[in-house]
Amino acid sequence: MKPSHYQESRKALLNHIDRLRSMRDELVAKEPLFMNNLPPDVRQKMLLLDRESTRLRNPDLAVAFVGGFSAGKSSLVNAFLGRYLLPESTKVTTAVPTFVRSTTGSETAELHYLNEAEAELLGEMYRREIANLFNLPELVSTPYSNLMQQVQPLVREGRGRRLVEQFEIYQTQKQNRKIDPRGRIENVSLHEAHQKIRDETEAMFLDRVVLHINGSQIPEDIVLVDLPGVSVPNPRHREITFRFVSEEAHAVVFVLMATRLFDKDEGEILEVIRAGESHIAEKTFWVLNRWDSLSLQQQHQTVADFEAKMHETEIPNNYQWFRTNALHGLLAQLCACDELPNDPALQSHLKDYMDALEARYGGSHETAKKESQLPQLQEQVFQFINDRLRQTTLRSAVQNARDNFCEPLPSHLRQTKDNDDALINGDLRRKEKEQSQQRVDDRYEQRKADLDDQFKSLGNEISSQRSEVFRTHAKELIDQLQTKIADGPETDAYTIYNEIINSHGRLRKYPYHFEIELRIVDNLNTILKHSFRDIVRNQASEIFNELVKRVKNALVKISEDVGHDPEIMKPFNDVMYKGHNSFIERIDGIVMDKAAELDASLLYKPKDWLGLHGGNKILDGLEQAARLGFENIQDASRSIERTDMEHKTKKIRETLHNHYIDQVSADYNRIIKGFFPIIISNLHQIKDEIFKVLATKYRPALDIRLAHEIEEEFAGQRKDLEERSRRFRTLIEQIELISREMGAVLVGAG
Ligand SMILES: Nc1nc2c(ncn2[C@@H]2O[C@H](COP(=O)(O)OP(=O)(O)O)[C@@H](O)[C@H]2O)c(=O)[nH]1
Ligand SMILES: [Mg+2]
Known part of the structure; x- marks a missing residue:
């Protein structure tokens, strides 16, 4: 395939693949639900588009020359170019990955320096290397000067000298040079570039040239x-070499030194090829260089060794191998066009070549070139690239894009789209009804439970806290009565006598002249009844107010539910209003009954006619009091003095103190207790009424309102579904179109 064809097709495919990628990214952004529901493997595959895009974005096809030190890599590159470009190196330390590419413009070199992070990493690599070599893991984090102190004696024994030297250079260089945080590319002449590469302090900080x-x-x-080579002391460069073999290179020319086949370095590279996927072996060209250095017998042996090794390593036996003489291949080309540069190294090889030219190549540079097997190797490599690699690169890009995206995605898009369509055309109605029913039920039950909670919590509070309040009030009342009985005017017989005389002019004729005593008890009972009624009423209305407050909270939500429709809210208010009235009415009625009970129990309870049953201690005591001072009071002409009444007052107070309080307390408690169930049953009644309104008014209104709400939601959902269905259909069509267009690119590329 012509490079121009390849480049055009590559760009076209890249464009298609990038369109697929942006489709994918848009799906991620706009259809997260759909994307999250995809099977993980499909999502994973879709991400692989990025790898395809990255691969295609690089227009270059790299032929990597790898091999051990001095195997002839640079010489082979030179022979490929027909030019003495890369100087043969004698020092192992100064190898920098060197990229050579054709240009129609002027000849230049770019020096790519490490950025800050890469430079930092290089230091760590050196440390790790040193730590591994001396088997001292702690060196990875030992401060520099300590590290040096520790390794100096070991180095003196002979091991790792080169490595430690390099690390020292690295350390000083790193301190002295300005390293650009983002890396730096310097444009220089080819000549300058060669100088820099030879300078090991520079080479160390170069990523590539x-x-x-x-x-x-x-x-x-x-x-x-x-x-x-892989045994260079720069661990970074070594890593690059391995990476090229396993990933980055499109073709690998593995330069083996025929005279020392598969030594340590070469063995390591062989292992990378062996362990890698099949395509690594497929892109590898095996070159046994310096073939000329072997005697005939050695040559036979070397072939046998090579083939045995390849067999042993299980490299598939369609591998391509060559026996080359890079040096003669290059010199033949240079001499043929009379372009021998004035390089001492090259000059030194020239004599040897000239001898061979006469002795072996019949004086023909052409023959020399052919014998070097350079043309064959070159042809095979380029044929591989032009006829196979360009083709397969494009083909596999299309294949991968289809496998990872164009095939799996549309089927899922279609599934979702079909589901959407089915929903739109039928199920959505049914779902809408179901959902509407469900939502009404849920809401209704929730409101009901809300209200119920309010009543329940109030009920609980009544039985716990309210009875406590009652008890406190009762105790206050009793205390009050007790002081009155002890020395209040209310129980002073003389004061009461005066009151009676002032209002009627005289005492009525009661048996035993009971009038004063009964008046005293009557007064006390009146106080008792009044405060009793006040307490109960207060409590009842406090409870009701509390109820109103709580129900109101629940009613606010109910009102919201029905759009604050007064038609529906009025019955609730009516229930509360009526509830309040009947509540107070009932309580009042009961209070009156209970007060009468209290009255009766406190006094009017005569003994039966035999005088055996009934009656009470209060009456007995008062009767006794009535008998005291009887004479004085009979003589109406004599004015009655307070002192005359002292005995009576004392007796009355004694009686009341001894019996009245006890009975009041007992009766009072009994009656108060009876109130809670009444209050609670009243609450129940109100609750029942409210629930009735809830069922008859609220629920039907809710039915209508929620049906509307859900209809709107479903209209939205329906619209969303319709839109998505349309979007997905377009997407499917676009993907299918791109897939076809990619196919067309392949056909066009031939
Ligand atoms: N005799 C002989 N010498 C070669 C051949 N190829 C390269 N050399 C020499 O081997 C030495 C190392 O070559 P070079 O290309 O620098 O090796 P590199 O380290 O792999 O790049 C140089 O002196 C070359 O001239 C060959 O095929 N035959
Ligand atoms: Mg070299």
């Missing part, structure tokens, strides 16, 4: 990447 060169036969979108 990109060389833009012109005049090479290599398509512009193919990047040749000369990677450091």
Whole structure:
């Protein structure tokens, strides 16, 4: 496939895939419910679109040259370019990943420096490396100077010298150089770039170098990447190498040194290829370089060893391998066009090449080139990229987009859409009715329970707190009576006598002249009855007010439910109003009855005619008092003095003190107790009335109002469903269209 075709198709597909991604992101934002209901694996798959997009966004196809130190990677890259671009390196420390790409513009180099975080990480990598090497895990976090003190003696024994040296350089460099937090790209000439790469203090802080060169036969979108070997002391560079093999490179040229096949470095790379997915082996080209350095016999042995190793490692046996002479491949090209640069290293190889040219290649650079197997390798690599990789990259992008998105998503969209349609066309009505019924029931029961709670809590309060209030009032009353009896004018016989004389002019003729005594008790009873009535009335109306307050809270909600419709609220108010009246009326009636009972029990209870039953101590005592001072009072001509009445007063007070209070307390308590059930039964009656109004007025009104409310909600829901159904149908169509368009791109790309 032509690179231009590939690039066009790549961009077209990227565009399609990005459209799918934005569809997905919009779904996430606008249809969270739908998205959350998708099976997890479908959601997972949809995220993979991002990976596809990232892959396609990179226009470059990378051919990575990997292998052990001095295997000839740089020489091979040079031979690919037909140009002595990358200097052969003798120092293992100064390997920087170098990217070579064609340009039609001027030749430049970009130096990509590490950013702050990456530089920091490099330090940590060194530490970890050192800690591992000396088997001292604590070194990972030991302060620098302590760490150095600890490792110096170990280094003197010979191990890890290079590594520790590098770490020292790193440490001083890091302190001295200004590291850009976001990294820095410096544009320099190719020559300057080479200088920098050779400087190990620079190389350490370089992420990579990109060389833009012109005049090479290599398509512009193919990047040749000369990677450091894996035993370089820079752990970061080593990691990059492994990453290229396992992921980033589109093709891997694995440069093996024919003279030391599969040494430690090469073994490590082999392991990455073996352990990786099949596509890693598929993209790998095996190159046995420096083939010329082997004798014929060694060559046979090497082939046998190589094939045995490949078999042992279970690399699928359709692998492609080459026996190359990178040096001669390059020199043949340079000499053919007479462009041998004046480089001492190269000059030193030239003599050897010239000898070989005569002896082995029949004086032909062309033959030398062919013999180096460079053209074959190059052809295979580019063929792989142009005929297979470009194709499969595009094809797999389409396949993945379809598998991860275009296939699974529409089926779920359709399911939801069909459900929505079914709902719109039928089930929604039924649901609406059900829901309406349910909501009325719920609301009604809730209000009823609310009211019931109010009555219940009040009832409980009455029996607990209110009886306490009654008792307090009773006690106050008793105290009051007691003081009056002890020395109040109310029980002073002389005062009462004067009152009687002042109003009638004389005492009536009662047997035993009982009049004063009875008047005293009568007065006390009147006080008693009045305060009794006051207390009960007060309590009753307090309770009722409390009830009104509580019911009001519940009624506010009920009123809201029916839109404050006065038609419906009036009956509730009526119940409360009538309830109040009948409540007070009933209480008053009962108070009167009970007061009469109290009266009777306190005095008017004559003995039966035999004088055996009935009667009471109060009457007996008062009768005795009446007998005292009888003579004085009979003689009307004599004025009566207070002292004449002292005995009587004393006797009356004694009697009342001894018997009256007891009886009052007992009767009072008995009667008061009888009130609670009456009050509570009154509350029950009011409650029943209210519930009746609830059932007959409130519920029908609720039926109508909630039906409206739900109708509106369902109209909203119906509209939402219709809209979603429409949206999803459009989405399905769009996805299907994009899927077809992606197919068309593939067909167009050939
Ligand atoms: N004899 C011989 N020498 C080679 C060949 N390829 C590279 N060299 C030499 O091997 C040394 C290391 O090569 P270089 O490309 O720098 O190796 P790198 O470390 O893998 O990049 C250099 O002196 C090259 O000239 C080859 O095929 N035959
Ligand atoms: Mg090199």
